[in-house]
Amino acid sequence: MTHPGLALPRKIAILPGDGIGSEVTAIGRRVLELYRDKKGWPLELWDLDLGADRYLRDGTTLPKEVFEEVRDRCGAILLGALGDPRVPGLEHARDILFGFRFGLDLFANVRPCKALDDALVPLKGKGKADVDFVVFRENTEGVYVGMGGNFKKGTPDEVAINEDLHTRKGVERIIRAAFEHARTHGKKTVHMADKSNAMRAVGDLWQRTFQLVAKDYPNIVAKHVYVDALCLYLLQDPSRFQVIVTNNLFGDIVTDLAAALHGGLGIAASASIHVAEGGASRVGLFEPVHGSAPDIAGQDKANPLATVLTVGMLLSHLGYPDEEARLEAIVGKALREKQCTPDVGGTLGTRATGAYVLEQLARELS
Ligand code: ATP
Numbered sequence: 331m332t333h334p335g336l337a338l339p340r341k342i343a344i345l346p347g348d349g350i351g352s353e354v355t356a357i358g359r360r361v362l363e364l365y366r367d368k369k370g371w372p373l374e375l376w377d378l379d380l381g382a383d384r385y386l387r388d389g390t391t392l393p394k395e396v397f398e399e400v401r402d403r404c405g406a407i408l409l410g411a412l413g414d415p416r417v418p419g420l421e422h423a424r425d426i427l428f429g430f431r432f433g434l435d436l437f438a439n440v441r442p443c444k445a446l447d448d449a450l451v452p453l454k455g456k457g458k459a460d461v462d463f464v465v466f467r468e469n470t471e472g473v474y475v476g477m478g479g480n481f482k483k484g485t486p487d488e489v490a491i492n493e494d495l496h497t498r499k500g501v502e503r504i505i506r507a508a509f510e511h512a513r514t515h516g517k518k519t520v521h522m523a524d525k526s527n528a529m530r531a532v533g534d535l536w537q538r539t540f541q542l543v544a545k546d547y548p549n550i551v552a553k554h555v556y557v558d559a560l561c562l563y564l565l566q567d568p569s570r571f572q573v574i575v576t577n578n579l580f581g582d583i584v585t586d587l588a589a590a591l592h593g594g595l596g597i598a599a600s601a602s603i604h605v606a607e608g609g610a611s612r613v614g615l616f617e618p619v620h621g622s623a624p625d626i627a628g629q630d631k632a633n634p635l636a637t638v639l640t641v642g643m644l645l646s647h648l649g650y651p652d653e654e655a656r657l658e659a660i661v662g663k664a665l666r667e668k669q670c671t672p673d674v675g676g677t678l679g680t681r682a683t684g685a686y687v688l689e690q691l692a693r694e695l696s
Contacts (some may be wrong), residue, residue: 349622353409467581
């Protein structure tokens with residue numbers, strides 16, 4: 331997650347958001363406070379009241395001045411989750427998420443898939459040593475650009491089209507980000523997953539660009555894999571993979587499968603970043619993969635460990651790479667000792683799981 335030439339501000343915008351977002355973010359915030367107070371790191375925590383409650387109260391989604399402050403003076407955004415049944419059109423979530431994603435051009439969605447305990451790997455005969463890879467999902471193009479429409483809607487002759495948009499620039503930069511990650515993290519192989527046998531024009535662009543970028547990384551093995559085969563291989567032997575790069579749609583699907591390989595949504599972390607020319611990073615957005623989970627919101631049931639791991643990625647982004655490993659180790663201990671929520675084998679609630687993590691961390695930082 332770190333990139334050379336890093337000199338990011340230490341101001342962190344915190345958006346707990348909706349549902350379980352506020353419960354898990356409260357723990358992520360406490361982790362950051364510990365680093366600030368015990369280590370004396372100059373972390374400035376900026377709490378933002380944005381989300382469904384605010385939208386319902388006064389119609390505010392993402393004010394221009396907030397966006398500009400984040401863009402110009404923050405190093406990271408910590409986001410809980412957005413989504414609330416009281417806003418069925420998700421207007422606030424769309425404005426905030428897309429506002430940051432497209433406004434800050436956060437083209438790389440980075441999702442580590444690293445099993446921290448053998449018991450969380452659901453594959454027969456496999457354990458944590460077999461599951462340790464990261465997916466680089468393109469985050470700004472593909473079918474998610476929303477181009478398309480319906481013709482003769484509601485009639486028997488209806489036509490529906492969604493355009494799958496890929497640019498040379500977009501494909502090249504996500505592939506390069508994946509190789510850079512491999513290079514800086516000592517990984518030997520990068521797999522590019524596509525469906526070039528069926529989607530020929532787009533597949534051809536990805537294939538050519540992948541081969542071209544790979545030439546700049548002679549010490550890393552560049553391999554192609556069809557995305558359908560990738561799903562099969564991930565279940566048969568995930569240890570074949572270290573870094574996977576793919577498009578927006580395939581990344582969405584593959585990372586849900588990947589989450590199941592290491593404990594599910596309660597433990598899956600993610601970062602959306604922009605890697606500029608020369609490898610320097612700008613403000614990044616860090617959020618657990620899970621959504622607002624309205625079904626368990628307000629019941630002290632949400633697993634906060636995905637947020638703790640997400641904060642590890644955030645600290646690494648800000649230039650403290652060792653803390654990602656430290657927080658991973660603490661989460662691994664919580665899992666081993668069953669000091670965690672039921673979805674990952676424990677019996678605790680959100681707050682008690684958080685308290686365990688915070689106590690371990692406080693002891694280590696003292
Ligand atoms: P959204 O549309 O915002 O993504 P969702 O409810 O459709 O919300 P998620 O929030 O990702 O999707 O949750 C799917 C299910 O997974 C939830 O119903 C919940 O039971 C479970 N879940 C998600 N996150 C957690 C968590 N942190 N801890 C425990 N269970 C979780």
